[in-house]
């Protein structure tokens with residue numbers, strides 16, 4: 001099987017290393033951007049040498065970003081090539097047009113590495129779906145934030161120095177916004193919905209709260225209640241709509257997700273006959289992520305094509321009442337929903353839906369607040 005690889009960074013290098021050790025997978029060309037990257041005779045700076053090569057069966061995209069990744073993959077599909085991508089941002093934003101094009105050309109799109117790095121999450125969903133509908137899933141989908149939250153909890157440290165350390169270790173990017181503001185998890189929740197429920201939520205409708213404004217004292221409060229804080233992405237299939245959110249959750253210490261620490265990911269599915277099943281492992285990194293990419297290539301080689309699902313768009317409705325922890329510079333804005341004041345800036349809300357709280361936060365334009373759901 002001949003492969004064209006787009007992008008030779010952290011994931012791309014892992015993919016070429018694993019493929020080069022395989023007897024049946026052959027990387028024919030590698031697209032790179034800069035002259036200094038032309039270290040391998042297979043490298044090219046001309047994408048047409050990949051997209052127009054009739055010998056190339058599979059185009060693997062590990063470049064990141066929406067453009068030009070989307071255009072290159074559209075062209076690859078039009079030229080009858082299967083595609084594999086690790087790029088959650090691009091796929092979550094452009095899935096509809098890419099899947100329609102794949103269907104038209106009778107080729108498939110594989111995206112295991114977009115969620116949970118090396119964890120076989122999409123493949124496990126496929127297997128569960130042969131027997132069960134998936135009722136819901138929830139998980140720790142982001143290793144960077146889990147690393148920061150684990151160390152804040154275990155060593156009683158503040159957020160800022162830990163973010164700097166995560167950047168130094170290469171866990172967090174220089175612009176860490178997608179990780180710490182929850183957007184990375186939002187893309188993964190949307191793609192997991194597409195696989196698990198066969199419907200795609202509107203990205204902007206998923207309430208998304210990150211950990212940018214978390215402080216040590218928030219963790220101290222959670223600890224005093226026998227809880228810890230995790231950034232959780234979750235979705236429930238309600239038939240006509242999806243309940244979906246990304247937000248910090250104060251989890252009881254005995255919860256299986258509460259015990260997943262450092263840069264590990266863990267995702268739990270719930271379905272009628274299997275019940276709850278938890279999948280855990282390395283959520284990122286060169287070789288674990290490349291492992292997931294290459295598993296997808298093997299699926300194509302062995303003809304185990306993923307569905308070319310044309311997922312309908314489903315509205316997001318979060319109408320279950322819950323308790324939330326709020327810390328803000330202006331608590332008086334939340335008087336109507338406050339049940340118990342913890343200090344002058346912090347309260348626990350009475351039971352309200354996330355939709356109600358999200359609307360209130362939007363109306364208050366309170367962008368600096370820290371909000372967490374408190375597990376029942």
Ligand SMILES: NC(=O)c1ccc[n+]([C@@H]2O[C@H](COP(=O)([O-])OP(=O)(O)OC[C@H]3O[C@@H](n4cnc5c(N)ncnc54)[C@H](OP(=O)(O)O)[C@@H]3O)[C@@H](O)[C@H]2O)c1
Nearest residue numbers: 007008009010011031032033062063064086087284285289
């Ligand atoms: N790293 C992980 O652990 C991980 C895990 C799961 C998923 N992913 C996803 O995998 C994708 C790649 O991530 P990564 O960490 O490997 O990123 P990376 O290290 O930045 O690698 C991307 C490579 O693609 C190159 N590139 C970008 N645009 C290009 C173009 N037009 N032509 C040729 N080369 C181009 C970049 O070159 P320049 O640097 O010169 O721009 C870079 O060398 C992203 O979508 C990411 O979200 C990553």
